Amino acid sequence: AQSVAQPEDQVNVAEGNPLTVKCTYSVSGNPYLFWYVQYPNRGLQFLLKYITGDNLVKGSYGFEAEFNKSQTSFHLKKPSALVSDSALYFCAVRDGDSGGYQKVTFGIGTKLQVIP
Amino acid sequence: DTEVTQTPKHLVMGMTNKKSLKCEQHMGHRAMYWYKQKAKKPPELMFVYSYEKLSINESVPSRFSPECPNSSLLNLHLHALQPEDSALYLCASSQGGTSGGKTQYFGPGTRLLVL
Numbered sequence: 001a002q003s004v005a006q007p008e009d010q011v012n013v014a015e016g017n018p019l020t021v022k023c024t025y026s027v028s029g030n031p032y033l034f035w036y037v038q039y040p041n042r043g044l045q046f047l048l049k050y051i052t053g054d055n056l057v058k059g060s061y062g063f064e065a066e067f068n069k070s071q072t073s074f075h076l077k078k079p080s081a082l083v084s085d086s087a088l089y090f091c092a093v094r095d096g097d098s099g100g101y102q103k104v105t106f107g108i109g110t111k112l113q114v115i116p
Numbered sequence: 117d118t119e120v121t122q123t124p125k126h127l128v129m130g131m132t133n134k135k136s137l138k139c140e141q142h143m144g145h146r147a148m149y150w151y152k153q154k155a156k157k158p159p160e161l162m163f164v165y166s167y168e169k170l171s172i173n174e175s176v177p178s179r180f181s182p183e184c185p186n187s188s189l190l191n192l193h194l195h196a197l198q199p200e201d202s203a204l205y206l207c208a209s210s211q212g213g214t215s216g217g218k219t220q221y222f223g224p225g226t227r228l229l230v231l
Contacts, residue, residue: 032217043120043206043222044159051217090158094217101171102147102210102218106158 002027002095006107013081014115021076021089021110029097033074034104035065038088047089050074061085081114088112119143120223122207128229131197137226139190139207146212147171148190149220150182153204165190167212197230204228 003026013019025031032051036044048059055067065076076089091107120141129135139148147166151159164172165184179201181193190207204225210218 034217034219036222041204041225041227043122043224044208046219046221049217049219088156096217101164101166101214102220103161103164103172104220109156109158111156 002031002093002105004091004093004105004107006089006091006110008110009108010111010113012113012115015083016080019078019081019085019112019114021091021112023074023076023091023107024072025074025091025093026072027093027095027097029095031072031074032094032096032104033065033067034092034094035059035063035074035076036090036092036106038090038109040087044090047076081112083114083116086112086114120207120209120221122205122223122226124226125224126227126229128231129194129197130231131199133197134193134195136194137192137205137207137228139192139209139223140188141209141221141223142188143209143221144187145209145221146187147210147218148184149208149210150190150192151206151208151222152201153206153225155204159206163192194228197228199230202228202230 034049035047050067092104094104150162153159163182183191207223208220210220
């Protein structure tokens with residue numbers, strides 16, 4: 001079984017400050033982890049993913065995420081937030097040992113509000 | 117190019133109507149997905165096609181009927197829907213195969229309202 005938790009419904013951060021959006025996961029095997037962003041009335045845009053290798057993953061628009069196996073976490077970070085980063089962020093996981101097709105489980109989403 | 121296109125953008129239909137949603141990708145992906153998303157909720161997987169064959173049906177009611185005519189196209193046929201089926205319907209595609217963590221690329225969605 002695979003699951004993912006995003007403990008914060010909303011994160012508020014001042015423009016220019018660093019931001020963190022939290023994600024923890026649970027899988028039986030090796031995790032494949034993803035971050036997506038969704039702007040209002042739009043589809044999901046892929047930001048970054050962790051498959052294997054370096055625990056620090058860099059993605060689009062200056063975002064990065066750190067994979068921490070011991071804490072089963074994959075928090076999304078950005079050094080300096082922009083107002084345009086305000087959106088809904090989804091963490092997703094796939095259990096690499098689950099077999100079958102590419103079924104991912106999404107977290108409930110975290111709304112990021114960047115305050116000017 | 118990581119574009120997935122969906123038509124129409126918006127759709128209003130009555131409970132007795134028949135309509136279809138269309139999705140297209142030209143990335144050479146061999147897996148395509150339909151998701152349903154309610155407001156401020158995560159996407160819920162409905163169907164997965166892998167190499168043009170239905171691989172996953174997440175116990176979706178029969179009033180939703182998927183079709184994959186070729187490797188680039190994915191349709192969702194709608195008939196006798198209920199108001200609670202109103203949602204954003206998202207299409208996604210990824211590389212085929214069961215191994216690894218394939219990135220799913222999403223289309224902009226079709227906003228469906230059932231009256």
